[in-house]
Structure formats: C-alpha cells, structure tokens
Amino acid sequence: MAGFGITVVMVSAGVATVPTFVGLPLLAAALIACRGFGAMERARAAALLDLHVPEPEPVRQTRPGLYGRISATLGNGAGWRAALYNLLMLPLGIISFTMTVVLWSVAVSCASYPLWQWVFPRYVHHPGIELYENNNTRTI
Numbered sequence: 001m002a003g004f005g006i007t008v009v010m011v012s013a014g015v016a017t018v019p020t021f022v023g024l025p026l027l028a029a030a031l032i033a034c035r036g037f038g039a040m041e042r043a044r045a046a047a048l049l050d051l052h053v054p055e056p057e058p059v060r061q062t063r064p065g066l067y068g069r070i071s072a073t074l075g076n077g078a079g080w081r082a083a084l085y086n087l088l089m090l091p092l093g094i095i096s097f098t099m100t101v102v103l104w105s106v107a108v109s110c111a112s113y114p115l116w117q118w119v120f121p122r123y124v125h126h127p128g129i130e131l132y133e134n135n136n137t138r139t140i
Contacts, residue, residue: 003037004090028070031079038082
C-alpha cells in the first residue's frame with residue numbers, strides 16, 4: 001500500500017507540474033523510490049520464496065549534471081516497470097486477499113456444518129434451512 005500511495009502521489013504530482021521546473025525532478029524521484037520498492041520486493045522474494053531475481057541494470061548517466069541524471073532516470077525502463085508493478089499490486093492484492101478470506105471462510109463453515117447444524121429448525125426430518133410449503137393459505 002505504501003508503494004502504491006507513493007507512486008500515485010509522486011507520479012501524478014510530477015506529471016501535473018511538468019510545465020514548471022519541479023515536474024521532471026519529481027518524476028525522477030518517484031522512479032527512484034519505485035526502484036527502491038522493487039529492491040525491497042526482490043529481497044522479500046529471496047527471503048520468503050528462495051527466489052533470486054536479478055537486479056536491473058543501474059541507471060547510466062550519459063550527460064553530466066543534474067539534468068543528465070534526471071533524463072537518465074526518466075529514460076530507464078526499470079524504474080517505469082517498478083512503478084507499474086507498484087500500481088498493479090494493490091488491486092491484485094486486494095482481489096487475492098478477498099478471495100482468500102472468502103474461500104477459507106466458506107471451507108471452514110462447510111467443514112464445520114455438522115457441529116452447528118442444530119441451530120436450524122428441522123422440517124420433514126431434514127436438518128437445514130427452513131424450506132416448507134405453507135398449507136394455511138385462504139382463498140377468497
């Protein structure tokens with residue numbers, strides 16, 4: 001969630017302020033932050049899954065100075081891939097979390113049904129939800 005929030009705020013603020021002198025450095029800072037979140041995800045994958053993802057190539061600065069560094073950062077594809085990863089992981093994480101909770105709760109409730117089925121009234125000697133036909137209807 002932190003990666004998504006930082007990416008959305010910094011990229012949208014950077015794009016909105018591109019006509020001023022603040023926009024491009026802010027976009028470059030956003031991409032550097034996204035690369036940092038990518039490094040954190042690679043470390044997490046190595047620690048939890050024993051999956052070693054190679055680091056992307058470093059940013060190669062071709063022109064000297066601050067604007068050379070900014071243009072090199074904005075031109076590097078690894079930063080943009082990390083920003084896209086940060087943007088896509090929040091909705092996918094919410095969907096996977098929701099599906100996991102729903103499926104686990106349904107599985108636990110179905111597996112434990114013999115323990116709590118007595119709370120429902122019994123009709124026609126079948127335990128379960130009340131399903132019956134009402135024979136006390138009046139016709140006019």
